[in-house]
Amino acid sequence: MIQREYYMKQIRPFINTDLIKVLTGIRRSGKSVMLQLIQEELLSQQVRPDQMISLNFEDLANLPLCQPMALYQWIADKAAAIKGKIYIFLDEIQEVTNWERVINSLRVAFDVDIYLTGSNAKLLSGELSTYLAGRYVQFVIYPFSYQEFILANQLDDTPQAFQKYLLFGGMPFLMNLHFQEGPSRQYLQDMYNSVILKDIVQRNNLRDVDLLERIIGYALSSIGHVFSASNITKYLKSEHRKVSNDTVLNYLNACTTAYLFYKIPRQDLLGKKLLSINEKYYVVDHGLREAVYGHNARDIDQILENIVCLELLRRGYTVTIGKTGNFEVDFIAEKGNRKCYVQVTYLLASPETIEREFRVYKDIKDNYPKYVVSMDELDFSQDGIQHYNIRKFLRLPRDY
Known part of the structure; x- marks a missing residue:
């Protein structure tokens, strides 16, 4: 079991506080393993195993506990027999009706340290904001980074290892399949179907699954390209499907809520404002795209981006796309008082390509770090703009 120390460093300061720890992210990204790692951390701090109460609501045996009063009474009965602080771990909590009331009641009634996981971004909206406002902290758990990928698979950082990452992506369970292509593809396809059914269709009461899959297919094919809802409606019209822009936006929002996609807005660097149209969408795991849509090798520029x-995002940056005049910077990353710009390309294969990728920074006069990232092994840094091979960039210290 890989330790995922980056997340543990974030969580440790909140252990044994009365803040509720909420771990969110796409299904099977490793949230359940994170709960196990937290339990191991507590055991190392001399917390007794009998002080821990743990439930996974995807286990059918726990179906009777998905009603709020049944869950509260079951945990209350367990808690009454425990001496000392009680540690509660509830996996996929969104399966419980009115779970927010249960958590708030437990927090009030007992000396508890509570950890929750969920596969929906709306986990922290609605009633939770009312019942637990200011009393929770959220951590988004992503699939393996490249760094975690090579650690988990005991690989050296080589071009061959990166090619493997390009093909399979970072879903943690694949290491159990030893990254065999057939079984890995089948697992990712099954995972995709599970996300579609449980976290998008059922949770949002969507009735047109065919329409949803067409919209997802369009978004997967357009990774890294700006598009609007009207682009998709025109595409669907060409396929004899009439649909409104609002419906397309609702379906895309359901996908981002389930962490399948991340929507990245654009900002005008010269006008200092966010642009309200033509965002970009990125898929949570490029291996999932390969299994469902294919063509990662053909679309290598998009996949690297x-x-x-x-x-x-994994490193905690707020990410936008930068527009400056007629040029566009792939990413502006901001966190606190830190900021950097990142331009991504496949290869700097000619003087014209080098000129194109570096000149996007021409009108940006601030002194924040500016990067060009590609698969080139040679260093093309110039004029204070740093060039990195993508493998090296992905393994830089956490704060650029």
């Missing part, structure tokens, strides 16, 4: 975007 997707990998860098997810790495920036």
